[in-house]
Amino acid sequence: MIVSGIVYGQPQRKDNSRRLIKNRSTGKPMIIKSAKALSYVESFIRQVPKPLRVNIDTPIAVTLTMYYQSNRSDLSAELIYDCLQKAGVIKNDRQIVEAHHYKRIDKANPRVCWAVKEIED
Numbered sequence: 001m002i003v004s005g006i007v008y009g010q011p012q013r014k015d016n017s018r019r020l021i022k023n024r025s026t027g028k029p030m031i032i033k034s035a036k037a038l039s040y041v042e043s044f045i046r047q048v049p050k051p052l053r054v055n056i057d058t059p060i061a062v063t064l065t066m067y068y069q070s071n072r073s074d075l076s077a078e079l080i081y082d083c084l085q086k087a088g089v090i091k092n093d094r095q096i097v098e099a100h101h102y103k104r105i106d107k108a109n110p111r112v113c114w115a116v117k118e119i120e121d
Contacts, residue, residue: 041083062081069107
């Protein structure tokens, strides 16, 4: 099975601009994603149609073509993996056994084109 889609918006990094906050219930400090990264995750999930939320639970290969607004951003796929998991496309990002990432520039239309393919043992 191959599942693929396009998500519009500037791809974000998982590790840049992390925030230190205080857990309201425990009072202990926590490190969370930046506001931009959290917003991107929400946007990503909303843009994945329900028919693509197949919750694949076998080993997979992921292909990402990430279109950035400029060349200033580093190619980083970790947040996209989290997004695919949270959107219900894959069960867990630990299933990824093969990955192909491509960086492109499109000033007017930043986006991520993604494809997930089940790998037979």
